[in-house]
Amino acid sequence: MLTIGKLSDAAGVKVPTIRYYEEIGLLPEAERSAGNQRLYGRRAQERLTFIRHARELGFPLEAIRDLLSLSDRPDQSCAAVDAIASAQLLAVEARIARLVALKAELERMVTQCAGGRIAECHVIEVLGDHSLCAHDHSADQQALA
Amino acid sequence: MLTIGKLSDAAGVKVPTIRYYEEIGLLPEAERSAGNQRLYGRRAQERLTFIRHARELGFPLEAIRDLLSLSDRPDQSCAAVDAIASAQLLAVEARIARLVALKAELERMVTQCAGGRIAECHVIEVLGDHSLCAHDHSADQQALA
DNA sequence: GTAATCTCTCTAGTAACTAGAGGTGCAAGG
DNA sequence: CCTTGCACCTCTAGTTACTAGAGAGATTAC
Numbered sequence: 001m002l003t004i005g006k007l008s009d010a011a012g013v014k015v016p017t018i019r020y021y022e023e024i025g026l027l028p029e030a031e032r033s034a035g036n037q038r039l040y041g042r043r044a045q046e047r048l049t050f051i052r053h054a055r056e057l058g059f060p061l062e063a064i065r066d067l068l069s070l071s072d073r074p075d076q077s078c079a080a081v082d083a084i085a086s087a088q089l090l091a092v093e094a095r096i097a098r099l100v101a102l103k104a105e106l107e108r109m110v111t112q113c114a115g116g117r118i119a120e121c122h123v124i125e126v127l128g129d130h131s132l133c134a135h136d137h138s139a140d141q142q143a144l145a
Numbered sequence: 146m147l148t149i150g151k152l153s154d155a156a157g158v159k160v161p162t163i164r165y166y167e168e169i170g171l172l173p174e175a176e177r178s179a180g181n182q183r184l185y186g187r188r189a190q191e192r193l194t195f196i197r198h199a200r201e202l203g204f205p206l207e208a209i210r211d212l213l214s215l216s217d218r219p220d221q222s223c224a225a226v227d228a229i230a231s232a233q234l235l236a237v238e239a240r241i242a243r244l245v246a247l248k249a250e251l252e253r254m255v256t257q258c259a260g261g262r263i264a265e266c267h268v269i270e271v272l273g274d275h276s277l278c279a280h281d282h283s284a285d286q287q288a289l290a
Numbered sequence: 291g292t293a294a295t296c297t298c299t300c301t302a303g304t305a306a307c308t309a310g311a312g313g314t315g316c317a318a319g320g
Numbered sequence: 321c322c323t324t325g326c327a328c329c330t331c332t333a334g335t336t337a338c339t340a341g342a343g344a345g346a347t348t349a350c
Contacts, residue, residue: 017338019299020338037347057250067272078265081268092244115224116222121227128195148327149328311331313330314330319324
């Protein structure tokens with residue numbers, strides 16, 4: 001059995017984060033030692049590694065919650081799993097498209113900065129006047145998140 | 146003079162967001178009508194449009210705060226402005242690189258899903274066992290944010 | 291035995307808002 | 321003139337996924 005610190009090292013997830021995952025129910029309540037310290041077995045470690053890996057792939061915790069409960073039902077169809085992963089893929093693609101557009105605009109701004117006074121700075125100018133901007137980036141707040 | 150609702154429509158920023166910007170000091174405290182309602186002039190509208198545009202380009206509010214105070218000093222060198230914009234460009238490029246790697250991994254996962262049972266689902270398998278993953282994506286939590 | 295390191299709980303803070311409750315202002319129709 | 325209804329006010333709390341810190345107890349190392 002591992003203490004929370006050992007589990008933290010083993011899974012690559014910080015100690016407070018592990019406690020947080022328990023609090024929101026992503027991890028089951030841990031067993032406790034005589035002195036009330038959390039103890040973890042192999043199952044908990046696997047589950048935590050699963051979570052970490054999914055987080056690294058950008059899955060939100062709610063999606064991970066769903067994936068975990070699906071992975072607990074190995075007999076069912078994996079269509080739901082596929083749907084979650086595909087949704088995540090779409091989200092990632094949308095964010096990339098959005099960021100690539102931003103990158104182009106920022107590059108344009110930065111390369112046109114002549115290095116003079118702020119009064120003539122292209123960066124400030126573009127930010128202040130939307131009509132100077134190359135493309136229309138409105139109504140896409142959520143793509144940034 | 147515009148009421149907060151009109152300003153919201155004019156600048157494309159939601160009403161509670163405008164109040165929030167005032168609260169955190171990005172916008173100066175608005176004048177008030179006899180009935181205590183906020184009133185805005187042209188300067189406030191320009192400032193809010195500047196903020197909105199910078200937000201659309203992904204600048205964090207703290208950077209926008211700096212850009213605003215720089216734009217209030219038109220005589221100074223625009224080097225600081227350029228530095229903020231360049232930092233933002235770098236941040237965007239880093240996020241793109243990160244997301245492109247995630248996209249590849251997700252595509253690999255999704256296309257290998259055979260549509261069978263969860264027990265054999267490649268998605269669940271990869272998430273559970275990091276060694277099945279194509280590349281090493283560790284220690285890059287901040288690139289996602 | 292004691293000092294150092296973990297671990298415990300609890301609260302509060304982060305970014306950038308969003309949602310809702312409960313109450314006032316104001317403009318237009320009847 | 322009055323009322324209806326929308327816009328506005330303040331304040332609190334919630335969102336996501338944690339992170340930081342305080343103050344106290346548990347373990348481990350020497």
